[in-house]
């Protein structure tokens with residue numbers, strides 16, 4: 001029998017442990033707060049609209065697995081501020097907070113009235129290493145990056161990040177040095193996923209396709225399975241962690 005599928009195509013079949021159950025997560029489509037539409041990409045589309053599009057597809061995919069209840073930090077025409085998003089994620093009982101963004105890197109050249117830069121491709125995942133929950137945040141970030149790389153996405157080198165972020169040992173993962181609210185304030189582990197370089201025409205074109213969105217959705221699913229499974233194992237082993245020392 002002939003196998004016609006390409007061996008280079010990643011598999012799209014996240015496997016859930018039998019006892020995985022149903023977990024609650026929050027997806028935050030980046031920006032969309034009053035006066036904060038985010039970047040304009042190389043087609044002049046605004047980040048708030050692009051990320052809402054990606055977030056809705058991701059939500060639908062996660063819910064369709066039957067293993068996730070998903071809270072959207074914003075939806076439709078709503079323009080909530082950031083603190084209410086953080087509080088709503090906690091009230092929902094979210095176990096992970098995923099904020100979706102696209103990056104703008106280095107200097108842009110104007111092409112047809114929009115900003116373009118063909119260098120600095122790839123995704124990055126950002127987390128905060130402030131002491132509280134540092135290992136779980138790092139674990140979520142590394143799980144997302146590993147799963148995206150496994151789906152064929154390119155980890156960004158970080159060449160243009162300067163002082164803003166420090167590189168984590170895992171490729172594509174960076175530690176926030178800007179004190180970003182969405183990384184420091186959620187009471188559950190949170191990451192920002194810079195899905196692609198918004199000024200890079202090939203990446204922007206790819207993120208319009210179902211094929212790319214499918215691979216991203218699969219990657220996030222795999223990452224959440226890994227993160228939440230490890231999380232439960234470590235919780236089970238240490239049900240009564242010692243209280244932190246007084247500062």
Ligand SMILES: [Zn+2]
Pocket residue numbers: 030031038039047101102103
């Ligand atoms: Zn952004």
